[in-house]
Amino acid sequence: MNTEAYMIELGKQARHAANTMARAETGQKNRALEAMAAALDAARADLHAANDKDLQAGREKGLDAAMLDRLELTPARVNAMIEGLQQVIALPDPVGGITGMNYRPSGIQVGKMRVPLGVVGIIYESRPNVTVEAASLCLKSGNATILRGGSEAMHSNQAIAECIKIGLKQAGLPESVVQVVNTTDREAVGHLITMPEYVDVIVPRGGKGLIERISKDARVPVIKHLDGVCHVYIDKAADKAKAINIALNAKTHRYGTCNTMETLLVHSDLAADVLPDLAERYQSSGVELRGCEVARQSLPYIKAATEEDWFTEYLAPVLAIKVVDSLNDAIKHINHYGSHHTDSIVTENYTDARIFLRAVDSSSVMVNASTRFADGFEYGLGAEIGISTDKIHARGPVGLEGLTSEKYVVLGDGHIRQ
């Protein structure tokens, strides 16, 4: 069978499984997740053997240390996969929930029922633990899944897929509820993202390059964010201690995450007071600073920022600093240069906070809090399949609810339209 025929076959199976899943009871879904956890626990030796094959092939191919590290299924990572399944079991099932049933003047009663999206395609790179995480969230939200992991993790992913199948079977669900693509042919991705008849949404997880390619070519909606150019704005009315704490935490808590601040904006009234103290703290953490002309009046020893810097997600200990003359200039800068991910204002002023919350066009907008809080667990979603910076459907961290939508429910007693 060629790759196209194979992917269409997966699609058909998934569509069929989605119909079963839409009606699956919460208890049955939880039993499948429980059985998957047990199967993973029982298959540790097989998982490590499969992973060793991938690691060896990776070393032969000359993968770098970071990539090999992501690829490795340590015993601790297998434990984490099992714990992840337990967490998903504990989450409330969003499917079938009915809200807002109100009577209309015609006599019908109208409301909405939460339903699965159907078939979710997940495209990810070389972390095999994503296989279990993504599959479990899609399963709990009543969706069928087609998973396409990085070719470097092929053996590990197939070993994990076996455990998932055991779990599905034990709970009496079709094995095709979760399908892991078993070809390394790159064409498979091209087919997966252009089958709207079989796939309802694509969630790509990985580097910006991967996500850009997928968004460009997809004929199916894509839940994604390309990058996180996040800002903290220190307002004229900021509390200095809060400003310094938040600005430091947002940059230095972790460098490689999408909710890390990449540009700091400071109101001109406070720049001379706040920037020298803050710069000292950044420099003792090893953060390279790049500033606008005005920022460099307070910090003459730092590099000049270029236009390019304001658009850049460094994912590294580098920070761009810009001094602005007003709240409105800060908002304009964020909406123009930012990536609509997460932006925070530090202020004690009620009106400034209200304006910022309303006018900043980002998936998370914060007052007096670190951008690092933008996360499904921190927001109470229980888990996160990704973060969306798109405006349609889900914005911000996407949990179980983001993998569902709502249909209308109408109840009558023989009502007809007049």
Place this chain on the structure above:
Amino acid sequence: MNTEAYMIELGKQARHAANTMARAETGQKNRALEAMAAALDAARADLHAANDKDLQAGREKGLDAAMLDRLELTPARVNAMIEGLQQVIALPDPVGGITGMNYRPSGIQVGKMRVPLGVVGIIYESRPNVTVEAASLCLKSGNATILRGGSEAMHSNQAIAECIKIGLKQAGLPESVVQVVNTTDREAVGHLITMPEYVDVIVPRGGKGLIERISKDARVPVIKHLDGVCHVYIDKAADKAKAINIALNAKTHRYGTCNTMETLLVHSDLAADVLPDLAERYQSSGVELRGCEVARQSLPYIKAATEEDWFTEYLAPVLAIKVVDSLNDAIKHINHYGSHHTDSIVTENYTDARIFLRAVDSSSVMVNASTRFADGFEYGLGAEIGISTDKIHARGPVGLEGLTSEKYVVLGDGHIRQ
């Protein structure tokens, strides 16, 4: 300026206007709508003169009577446009509403704020009244709009656009909040649907051919439905009188609407009892019936339905009838042959109703009510920009809320991530 440069210019203007609109107050938006209504009222002579040009050109081009009728701006239709504006003024403003603000263990407070989508592109055919209707819904929901109407209505649409501009100006809003494309070059549509940097969502209104082309080529999310192959299923446990009333109303109330029933499913236990009475009523309304083999045992004089019939949206006094042996067969038929628009079960059985509601994968699922109720006004949305059969974002009738999404709001008091 060539068409591409012109469309990019419209896009830039719209993106800029969207930033203003996101912060516009409810009162200001209502004042603009009020001023538009007054401007339309004052410009009746100009509107009719412009419309006469379109009608004359249409007659010369040999447009058919139905198309000329849709194109005509009678005094009653101008009244209806003005009344429509009053109705939109009366609708609650969804923008800025905050819900679910809950404290998290970290101490931050997290909830969601409803926000406009940004720039909405509307593509429609030759009904000039759509210009005001679409513009007013987008405006009230805080969006900027680019409207591209059918070339046959060019003069009428430009005359209406002048009134809209007067309204925007009087309320102190930028004129570029609503822009009507003033070229008849077909390329304009191609550019409008492939500028994700300037347009956030496309709403096409018109025939299936138009919508299919747009969906296929768009690089921007599209809110749409292709067709309405709606079903009524008369369950084994149906009340006969309700079944007959609903089946008649769903087919004969109006033939050309997307929520009209196109296929009737009847449980085999009831077929011999219900079908002859029902067929008599349909035939006295002039509805042509086409049946499966079993249906034709009760109605030997009707045409045989082909496989094609089960997929067909007739939009005409034609009905396909199929006898099924179980609720599950009915559900399978609907999910396979239907268009995920609107489907209704007639039953007195509690469990059958619950199963149907959960398992039918359509944007509106009904019990003991006519499919003709699937409508934004009937559902209490106040207005409707279209009906979506997609699963992402909005399903079913799309009102003001469907033109918005939600961003996360996080409030802290200097909180940092541990």
